[in-house]
Amino acid sequence: MKISIILTFTILLPTVLSAFGQYKISGTVKDEKGEPLTAASVSIPKLGLFTLSDSEGGFILNNIPKGKWSLEAGVVGYGKYRAEIDIDSTDVQKNIMLTPNHNTGLNEVVVSGTLKEVSKTGSPVPVEVYTSKFFKANPTPSIFDALQNINGVKPQLNCNICNTGDIHINGLEGPYTMILIDGMPIVSGLSTVYGLSGIPQSLIDRVEIVKGPASTLYGSEAVGGLINVITKRPGNTPRLSADAFVTGWGEVNTDLGARFGVGKKASTLLGVNYFNYQNPLDKNGDNFTDVTLQNRVSVFSKWSIDRSGNREFSMAARYVYEDRWGGEMNWSPKYRGGGEVYGESIYTSRWETFGTYQLPMKERVLFQFSANGHKQNSAYGNTWYLADQYVGYGQLNWFKTMGRHDLLTGLTYRYTYYDDNTYATTSANGLHNEPTHTHLPGVFMQDEITMNGNNKLLLGLRYDYNSIHGSILTPRVNYKWNSNDKNNIIRLSFGNGYRVANVFTEDHAALTGAREVVFANNLDPETSWNGNLNFVKKIVAGTTFVGLDATAFYTHFSNKIIADYETDPNKIIYDNLSGYAISKGLSLNVDVAFQNGLKILAGATAMDVYDKEGGVKTRQLFAEKFTGTWNISYTLKPIGLTLDYTGSVYSPMRLPLLSKTDPRSEYSPWWSIQNIQLTKSLGQKMEIYGGVKNLLNWTPNKGTPFIISRAYDPFDKNVQFDANGQAMATPENPYGLTFDPNYVYAPNQGIRGFLGLRYRLF
Known part of the structure; x- marks a missing residue:
């Protein structure tokens, strides 16, 4: 209260x-x-x-x-x-x-690579920037879905019933990706699965993505990269904005935003997001909902006060409540948590607050802070999961320029409280509950050295002390060279990252499939070493602009935390890999803009992600060898009409089978999700848009006998087990399987139309 x-x-x-x-x-x-x-x-x-x-x-x-x-x-x-x-x-x-003063193309301002506002071309760390205009080409009800058209970034569904997922960067699983809001580590731990829902897209100014380890600046969970969702400044938004759309499946999404002036130097931004889907459909005929039903509301407020000398204090708060369920078509709330009709019902209640305060000092010193609480009340069939998490975070940054040295020093402290009703917080003797309290103080230093107009060197070092795992040191080195006209840029990056296991993130699949989670040993932190080579080329040919952005990446993991789905179909066994793991590949983005209004943004990534132990190489689950994305836009300016064609394509990925007799394919087929949209401007304040999502009507049930194992027996009432707890092949169960919904690689939602309206009043 x-x-x-x-x-x-x-x-x-x-x-x-x-x-x-x-x-x-x-x-x-x-x-x-x-x-x-x-x-x-x-x-x-x-x-x-x-x-x-x-x-x-x-x-x-x-x-x-x-x-x-x-x-x-x-x-x-x-x-x-x-x-x-x-x-x-x-x-x-x-x-x-x-007007341009030289042919440099577009130069967005970025902050995620170095914690300072610098031009994208000037940053020694490669940062990708995607503005709200990019996401409007394929409107979605959450930022999780919106990331699907970014090269090398994949929203991965992990459950066919509750439709939860995580974000993969260059093939690495969700726990390796850090999610920030306005630079603060808001979405982590317990909120990783649901935290990206309910961020109103009308309030998003841009999204910055760093691929590769960023642990030197951001600590744990930034091993594979980070996604920084930057919201709009309160004093620079419309007085009123609205964006609402409906789909042919009955989904309704509404974003509302309003700005208020407070005195002469203060302003506030208030936003509300509401998403509702209450139309259970079963088009693949397995008696389970194809898409979870959801009722979600999110309230967001951000306000700032301009003080003397352009110093600013800003603060934001967000509250999210969601009620979602998926399961058998005849499920209703009266069956919640019971063993009669299977359903997965999740109540999520979450609050967040974060802000930045510039201290009244001669030097530039910023204090950033955040706090959040997350309460989870979930029933997966007759398995209950009740959890609470509270996180407090503070960071003090000192910026100092000394000649060619641009210095940054930071002090951080993070406190995490976690409690649930599982073995994870049970005392060693099993007699009482013991919530975990994790303290994580740290210090980092960064020196950006401008050697001359063509060369920059960035040196960084971070020290953290985890109250459970002890001391952790993470260094990094970045080098940037650019030609005199800045149309050619080469960046070299080398860094270290680390990650500690998060209980809920690691064992969520177990809850949905009623598998038993086994931690073979006490999990040690993972360590990774990463090297990146990035090349950027800008070409101006008359009135045509062409941008090329290519990256070669290589990451070596030791102590990698491995989830073993295959040794025992009734268990997920977690342990540190005694060998090593590799993630390597090549990525290319091509950006072409013609004066006639045609724009093409396309990308492709080829990668190999695998583990090697005892001389045996094993390809990582849910990691494709190739992925491609595109966003093609054409605007007819005289009539204010824009056509957007977006899509993504994925090569086969290895999927979790339950046994050698499982009749489903071990690898997914090639698959693609494609969308088309028309947008018509109605003056300066309003536009209407509509189109078709999933033009090819692709769903993962195509070409496979089933996607949910034993959907007709979700409580395994008719499964016979041997003395070792293994499911036995019987006439009623010829493949010797148990109920499991984790064989999933693509959304179950097929083709559908949509129609929306946007309004802005300055």
């Missing part, structure tokens, strides 16, 4: 303060081709007013008094803009056009 009151107060406080500004200047920042420029600075220096343009080029400066003021704008790679603005008695609409 106290938490609810605090959250309500945090969210509503900025909106009820009765203070009003004076006048405002709003508009867009675009290049000479009419393309929006993201993260362009717009300011009135004399008044100390400053903002950055959003992913659509939009900006707002509030609380401007009457008079004549000099308005300035700029972004890396473009010339400066200055204009005199006369504020008399009305708000001013001003559209700004910036």
Whole structure:
């Protein structure tokens, strides 16, 4: 109850303060081709007013008094803009056009690679940036689904019934990917499975992705890479925005956003996301829902206060509640947790708060903080999973420039409380419950050395002390070379990462299939060493822009935590690998923009992910050899009509069979999900969009006898077991299988149409 009151107060406080500004200047920042420029600075220096343009080029400066003021704008790679603005008695609409000062293409501002705002081309760490415009080409109800069209990133479903999943980067499983919101490690541990749901897409400014270990800056869970979801700045969003769509399956998704001015220097952003799907369908005929039914609401508030010297204090809060279930078609809540009708029912209640405060010091010192609580109440058939997790995090960053050295030093502390009703928090004697308390203090140092205009060297080192596993040291080295015109960039990266086992993330599959989880030994932290070679080439041919981004990656794991699904079909056995594991491959992104409105963004990744123990090489489960993505867009500017064709294709991946007699294929086939959308602008404030998802109507049941093992006997009532607990082949069970829903590699949702509407009021 106290938490609810605090959250309500945090969210509503900025909106009820009765203070009003004076006048405002709003508009867009675009290049000479009419393309929006993201993260362009717009300011009135004399008044100390400053903002950055959003992913659509939009900006707002509030609380401007009457008079004549000099308005300035700029972004890396473009010339400066200055204009005199006369504020008399009305708000001013001003559209700004910036012209390139050299042929560098687009230069977004990124923060994820080095914790500092730098141009994408200037960062020694390769960072991929995807703005909200990219995600609008294929609208989805959650950021989890939206990532499916990014090269090398795959939302992987892990259960055919509850439809939960995780994010794979370059073939590495979800626990290797760190999810940040505004740079804070919000989505981790217990929330890894459900934490990406309910982030309102209308509030997302951009998503930054770093592939490869980032443990030096971000600690554990950033071994395979990180995804940083950056929300919009409160002072730079529309007064009102709405985005809603429905699909032919009966899904309804609504995003609402509103901005409020609070006094002369404060503003707040309030957002609500609501998703509802209550139409159980069984198109593959196994008497189980093809897609989980969901009822989810998320409330988000972010507010900032501009202080003297352009120092800013910002804070955000989010609350998510979700009720989802999947199972047999005749399931209803009265069967929850029972053994009569099988269903997986999950209640999720989650709150988060995080913020940044710039200390009033001569040096630039930032304090970042976050806290979150996650409560899980789940019933997987007649197996209950009840869990609570609380995480507190604080980080103090000190930035200092000394000649050619750009220094960053940070102190961090993370506290995690975890409790559940399983063996994981049971005392050694099994007589009482013992929640875990993990303390993780750390310190990191980074030195970005600008040797000259063409060469940069980044050195980093982090030390953490895990209260369970002890001391952990993670270094990294990054080198960047660029040509004089910055159209050719080479980056070399070498770093170390580590990961500790997370109970819920590791054994979630066991709960859904009623498998027993076995930890063969006390799991030691994994260690990885990674090397990346990145090459970026920009080509300007007349009015056509071509961007090439190629990466070769190699990661070597020791002590890797392995999930063994195959030794015993009734168990998942976790242990540290006594050998080693490898993830290696090549990735290429191609970005082409024509003046006629045609844009092509395509990518492909070829990789090999495997374990080697005792001289035996084993390909990792759910890791494809090849994946490709594309986003093709064409805009007819005279009539305001845009066509988007998006898709992804995957090569076969190894799947978890229950036994040698399992009749399902050990490998998935080649498969592809493709979508098409038309968007029509209706003036400056509104647009309507619609199209078809999954054009090929691909679902994983094609070409296989079944995808859920023994769906007709989910409680194994008719399975006979031998003395070793192994399922026996009988006339009723000829393959000797048990009930299991973990044979899944693609969504069960087939072709469907959708229709939506967007509205923005500045």
